[in-house]
Amino acid sequence: MTPIIGSLRAPDVTFVPPQRMTGVHFFDMAQPQQSFIRIVKDPECTLVEFTEKHIIDEVVIRQIGNELTKLVDDSPRPRIVVTFKGVEHLSSAALGTLLTVMNRVKAKDGQLRLCDINAQILQIFQITKLNKILRIEKDLASAKASLGGNK
Amino acid sequence: MAHPAPGQSHDGRFERSWVLLEQRDSIEGLQSDVNDALAGCGYGEAASFAIRLALEEALVNGFRHGNKGNPSKHVIVECKIDPQGVELVVIDEGEGFDPGSVPDPTADENIDIPSGRGIMLMRAYMSSVEYLHPGNRLRIFYSNPNAAS
Numbered sequence: 001m002t003p004i005i006g007s008l009r010a011p012d013v014t015f016v017p018p019q020r021m022t023g024v025h026f027f028d029m030a031q032p033q034q035s036f037i038r039i040v041k042d043p044e045c046t047l048v049e050f051t052e053k054h055i056i057d058e059v060v061i062r063q064i065g066n067e068l069t070k071l072v073d074d075s076p077r078p079r080i081v082v083t084f085k086g087v088e089h090l091s092s093a094a095l096g097t098l099l100t101v102m103n104r105v106k107a108k109d110g111q112l113r114l115c116d117i118n119a120q121i122l123q124i125f126q127i128t129k130l131n132k133i134l135r136i137e138k139d140l141a142s143a144k145a146s147l148g149g150n151k
Numbered sequence: 152m153a154h155p156a157p158g159q160s161h162d163g164r165f166e167r168s169w170v171l172l173e174q175r176d177s178i179e180g181l182q183s184d185v186n187d188a189l190a191g192c193g194y195g196e197a198a199s200f201a202i203r204l205a206l207e208e209a210l211v212n213g214f215r216h217g218n219k220g221n222p223s224k225h226v227i228v229e230c231k232i233d234p235q236g237v238e239l240v241v242i243d244e245g246e247g248f249d250p251g252s253v254p255d256p257t258a259d260e261n262i263d264i265p266s267g268r269g270i271m272l273m274r275a276y277m278s279s280v281e282y283l284h285p286g287n288r289l290r291i292f293y294s295n296p297n298a299a300s
Contacts, residue, residue, distance in 0.1 A: 014169045056207050057175050058215075089200070091207050092272055096265030103263060120200050127275045128268050129257040 036060050037067055044144050045079040045113075046071060049086075056091040065097040069104060078110035081143045085116040090124055102134055111135075115143040156187035163192030165232040170225050173214040181228060182206065188232050194295065201276035202237055202293055208269035209241040209289055217243025217287050236278070237293040247286025 036055075040047040048068065052060055072078045082098075084090075098114070105112040115137045117125070125131040137143035159165040165188035171177045182203055189199050210226060218224035221244075229240040256267045273280045278294040 014167060058211065059175070089203060089207075091204070091211065092266075092268035093211065095268055099263055099265045120197075124204075124272065128271065129262065133262055 033063060035067060036064050039067075039071065042081075042144075045081045045147055046075070047140070048080060048082045050082075050084065053086050054089040055087060055094045056089055058093055061091070061093045061097050064094075065100060068097070068101045072101060072104045072108065072110065075108070075110065077108055078105050078112070079147050080105065080110070081113045081115060081140065081147075083116045083140055083143075084114065084118070084121060087118070087121060090121050092128075095124070095128060095130060098134060099130070111147050113137050113143040113146060115139055155191035156184050159188050159191045163188075163232070163234060165192065165230070168227060168229045170227050171210075172225060173218075173220075173222060178207075178210055185230055185232075188230075189237070192232050192234060193297075194232075194237075195297075198237070198293065198295070202239070205273045205277050205280075205291055205293070206239060206241075208273050209239065209291065212269055213241050213243035213245075213287075213289075216248065217245030219245065234295060235298045236295050239291045239293075241289045241291075243287050245287045247282070247284070247288075249286060250282045 036050065036052050038049040038051055040049065048071070050064070055061060055064070068080075068082075071080065080101075102112050113135050116139055117136060122131070122136070125134065125136060135146065137146055155161070155163070156165060158167055167184070167188075169177075169181050171181065185202065185206065186199055189202060194202075206228070210228070213226040214220065214224075218226065224244040226244075227240075227242040229238075229242075231238045250270055253267055253270055254261050256262070256264065256271055261267065270280070273291060276293075277291045279290075279292045281290050282288070283290060
């Protein structure tokens with residue numbers, strides 16, 4: 001393979017024109033913001049499911065972070081299980097949001113569990129060693145079973 | 152057999168560049184084209200996953216840290232795919248930076264800090280990751296593990 005750097009022949013270039021205002025994602029303030037999680041109240045915990053299979057867009061991640069933060073703040077002692085069923089891609093920004101949520105949960109003496117993580121996504125947690133500080137369980141049943149203390 | 156991406160030769164070789172502003176639609180279009188080209192060149196799911204992840208992290212770094220979120224600044228992506236490997240060059244309009252200045256996110260004192268894992272993930276999934284002087288030009292290479300030697 002001839003490296004791109006130093007190559008004399010420019011490859012085909014696609015200029016992607018702006019299709020709307022750039023760098024800014026507008027939400028109509030009169031409308032509720034789109035949610036990217038589904039919250040299921042369970043007698044044992046609050047279950048969070050993602051509605052997106054790719055958690056990589058910064059706007060999506062910020063919105064997920066805001067919703068999870070509200071969930072934590074609204075509970076005196078949160079018991080949250082986040083299931084990754086259906087999630088195919090995850091970025092480092094999403095990891096950062098999960099860490100922020102974990103820190104808030106810990107500050108309220110609550111519990112956070114992650115579960116149903118596929119092998120490729122699990123590898124991301126292992127590479128970054130976040131599997132050592134985020135409690136990851138195989139599935140929802142084991143995540144619920146691992147929750148201790150008062151409901 | 153997957154359909155080749157636009158501009159992809161019959162033997163799977165693909166070479167293309169994009170000039171992007173920070174828009175999700177544009178980034179998804181690029182990712183889709185690269186994914187199609189990878190499939191057209193015989194790359195499997197593991198390679199697609201790794202390259203999508205590395206490209207996403209490179210783009211976020213370019214727009215966020217390189218261009219400092221300035222919506223009028225561009226990121227250029229050059230992509231070259233053949234049966235031996237995938238080369239991506241990502242260039243932002245920033246002043247560049249020293250990748251050695253990024254602290255190890257797996258160190259005990261940094262493990263619960265929410266940021267700083269993008270470069271680490273790129274290094275983990277790609278065969279080589281290098282920032283070229285002055286640091287606003289990133290070259291990443293994925294060597295096809297199934298390539299005929």
